[in-house]
Amino acid sequence: MDSLKEDLKKQIIEQLNLEDLTVADIADDALLFNDQGLGLDSIDALELIVLLEKYHGIQLTNPEEGKEAFKSVDTMAAYIRKRKAA
Amino acid sequence: MNKPALYLSAASTISHQPTFQNPGFSAALAQVEASSALISPDYKTYIDAGLLRRMSKILRMSVACARDCIEQAGADQPDAIVVGTGLGCLQDTEKFLNTSLTVEGLLPPTSFIQSTHNTMAGQISLSLGNHGYNMTHTQNTLSFEHALLDAAMLLREGDRNVLVGAADEHIDILNDIAEKLGFETASPLTSGASFFILSSESAGNAAAELTDVYTSGGAEYGQEEIDAFLDRNGMQIGDIDLVLYAGTPVSGAVRNIDYLSLAGVYPTASAFALHYAVDLLATNSEVRNVLICNTLRKSNLGLTLLKAVEA
Numbered sequence: 384m385d386s387l388k389e390d391l392k393k394q395i396i397e398q399l400n401l402e403d404l405t406v407a408d409i410a411d412d413a414l415l416f417n418d419q420g421l422g423l424d425s426i427d428a429l430e431l432i433v434l435l436e437k438y439h440g441i442q443l444t445n446p447e448e449g450k451e452a453f454k455s456v457d458t459m460a461a462y463i464r465k466r467k468a469a
Numbered sequence: 470m471n472k473p474a475l476y477l478s479a480a481s482t483i484s485h486q487p488t489f490q491n492p493g494f495s496a497a498l499a500q501v502e503a504s505s506a507l508i509s510p511d512y513k514t515y516i517d518a519g520l521l522r523r524m525s526k527i528l529r530m531s532v533a534c535a536r537d538c539i540e541q542a543g544a545d546q547p548d549a550i551v552v553g554t555g556l557g558c559l560q561d562t563e564k565f566l567n568t569s570l571t572v573e574g575l576l577p578p579t580s581f582i583q584s585t586h587n588t589m590a591g592q593i594s595l596s597l598g599n600h601g602y603n604m605t606h607t608q609n610t611l612s613f614e615h616a617l618l619d620a621a622m623l624l625r626e627g628d629r630n631v632l633v634g635a636a637d638e639h640i641d642i643l644n645d646i647a648e649k650l651g652f653e654t655a656s657p658l659t660s661g662a663s664f665f666i667l668s669s670e671s672a673g674n675a676a677a678e679l680t681d682v683y684t685s686g687g688a689e690y691g692q693e694e695i696d697a698f699l700d701r702n703g704m705q706i707g708d709i710d711l712v713l714y715a716g717t718p719v720s721g722a723v724r725n726i727d728y729l730s731l732a733g734v735y736p737t738a739s740a741f742a743l744h745y746a747v748d749l750l751a752t753n754s755e756v757r758n759v760l761i762c763n764t765l766r767k768s769n770l771g772l773t774l775l776k777a778v779e780a
Contacts (some may be wrong), residue, residue, distance in 0.1 A: 399522070400522040401522060415581045426523075428579065429578040432575065433575045437572070437574070437575075
């Protein structure tokens, strides 16, 4: 299993207090801000920005980038890898 | 001038005692122990999971009690939501301040957003989908009495049902602060939330009648203030079947009970006393008039007068 995605799921659960979820409940491609996925909201988006800086040292300042990066755990992992490689 | 009667048509309390959804609890209360813990219901029954995950103790207590009151009263929406709190959302305040001291860079927004005193009233309105008047009063130990006064004025201006209540939460650092300040209490520091539906009309389900509320602050109160309050309601201290007090017992009263020994100590414990009085008035035919005398802080006097609803 991709350890970055695994770590991201743990961090999302902790940062957003998703008390009823486990890592196994979050699919890599589940849409984070869709009711069919995790059903997150705008406050959660702010928490995800904090998460990126806190755990991965990445500052996300362009809202358009955030829209793409926060689609799913897959896209978050890809965004982190892209920023670290730059 | 005679003021129109106001009725308490629902009451709900979460505390260190078995008060929640337990009519008649007043008959079985024992002194609250330092080792006691908050008795919480299953919050998922009352609060949407999406909102619940972000809520601290004080928010969970407040929203659950508010929803319980709405169910009891059978009212779709209250005309207004009025909340009193002495110290506000301490868990989130502590979390935000600790994070700001230890974390460099961005701070998580949730604890900051929810650290303000008016978060309870706001979360209740979000949970109910209520767009009416929404107010929070914070006046130290008289916060709840001020909320009651506000609710009473709204009802006398035409509102029919007002959701009014109070909450305060205990966090561990309060014990350290109390020790350092030499603030000694006979009862432990606790958490509690009590909410009520106050109505301008009795729909046959009212448990008690709220006769009058009075507050004064700034100087140590005198017995003459209590006498004057009773006098303006056509009563004397001998007419009161029971006084629930915090601080000093009321001299001349037939029976005094220290409500802090039951609720524990928190700034809005007088809201617990109100529910205790409502429960007694509804279940004990020997108690017809109750005075709540709140002098938890010596320079603040809060008086609340209740009577049984006559059949």
